[in-house]
Amino acid sequence: MPTILSVSSHYLNYLNLQLLVPIPYPLSPNQMLTFKPKAQDLVNIDSGNLNDIVVDVQHLNHYFGKGNLKKQVLFDINLQIGKGEIVLMTGPSGSGKTTLLTLSGGLRSPQEGSMKVLGVEMVGASKRKVIEVRRNIGYIFQAHNLLKSLTAQQNVQMAGQLHPQMSSKEIKERATQMLDAVGLSERKSYYPDNLSGGQKQRVAIARALMSHPKLVLADEPTAALDSKSGREIVEIMQKLAKEQGTTILMVTHDNRILDVADRIVHLEDGCLAQNDVLTVSDS
Numbered sequence: 697m698p699t700i701l702s703v704s705s706h707y708l709n710y711l712n713l714q715l716l717v718p719i720p721y722p723l724s725p726n727q728m729l730t731f732k733p734k735a736q737d738l739v740n741i742d743s744g745n746l747n748d749i750v751v752d753v754q755h756l757n758h759y760f761g762k763g764n765l766k767k768q769v770l771f772d773i774n775l776q777i778g779k780g781e782i783v784l785m786t787g788p789s790g791s792g793k794t795t796l797l798t799l800s801g802g803l804r805s806p807q808e809g810s811m812k813v814l815g816v817e818m819v820g821a822s823k824r825k826v827i828e829v830r831r832n833i834g835y836i837f838q839a840h841n842l843l844k845s846l847t848a849q850q851n852v853q854m855a856g857q858l859h860p861q862m863s864s865k866e867i868k869e870r871a872t873q874m875l876d877a878v879g880l881s882e883r884k885s886y887y888p889d890n891l892s893g894g895q896k897q898r899v900a901i902a903r904a905l906m907s908h909p910k911l912v913l914a915d916e917p918t919a920a921l922d923s924k925s926g927r928e929i930v931e932i933m934q935k936l937a938k939e940q941g942t943t944i945l946m947v948t949h950d951n952r953i954l955d956v957a958d959r960i961v962h963l964e965d966g967c968l969a970q971n972d973v974l975t976v977s978d979s
């Protein structure tokens with residue numbers, strides 16, 4: 697009898713997936729998991745709306761808490777991010793970076809002002825619309841959220857399940873291609889526990905970019921890594937994003953990686969410093 701592994705429902709919700717069968721543990725490296733997107737979520741983004749502005753934030757305010765405990769954490773944010781742009785967001789702890797990132801990713805509902813992501817107004821958007829947007833976004837977090845019971849290859853393949861137009865064969869091929877691109881050709885059948893921190897983060901990048909997302913949101917992806925691995929991670933992200941025309945919004949405290957940005961924006965006490973343009977030298 698195989699042991700039945702319970703997959704966190706939080707994790708599946710995050711991927712907007714529904715588990716069709718219990719997962720026997722451990723899976724053999726070649727085994728393919730069967731998930732399907734929840735039927736009501738099968739709607740596509742109309743990329744005709746995009747006009748090359750991927751994130752368009754106007755006069756956005758955000759509050760936590762209610763009544764006497766209500767506290768404003770974002771103040772009149774205005775930010776436009778174009779197609780293929782790599783924008784780094786810096787700022788002191790508590791300045792609102794993660795809040796702005798999670799709002800941009802449809803992981804939190806914006807309340808006031810306007811926030812268009814991939815052409816969709818997220819203020820007041822239905823759950824269905826939000827899920828539709830999220831399917832076109834790749835997320836990379838400091839905690840890589842890999843499933844321990846799945847190999848590197850299977851973890852990456854899971855992201856392909858969000859896209860019903862991709863056949864199982866295509867999903868497998870694309871996952872292999874992405875793991876090759878992040879330099880993990882020799883580690884595809886490894887489980888996360890047998891990978892280093894940098895290697896796990898590479899798997900997370902391969903997973904985030906697996907289905908050609910239009911937007912990648914990364915929250916301190918190098919925080920847990922030594923400087924060499926951190927550098928490698930952002931360079932891989934930069935290269936893949938430029939090749940695929942993907943937009944990246946990345947929160948970072950890591951001064952050593954600022955040069956990968958096309959633009960740096962700075963948050964201070966919930967306010968965005970505007971026109972903080974980085975001049976990247978070619979030398």
Ligand SMILES: Nc1ncnc2c1ncn2[C@@H]1O[C@H](COP(=O)(O)OP(=O)(O)OP(=O)(O)O)[C@@H](O)[C@H]1O
Pocket residue numbers: 760761769787788789790791792793794795796
């Ligand atoms: N769920 C929440 N409920 C209430 N307050 C929150 C919540 N999440 C964040 N905050 C508050 O909102 C403010 C901004 O937090 P946020 O996590 O966005 O900052 P940050 O710039 O990402 O910080 P760090 O660099 O430390 O991660 C902080 O004052 C924080 O305490």
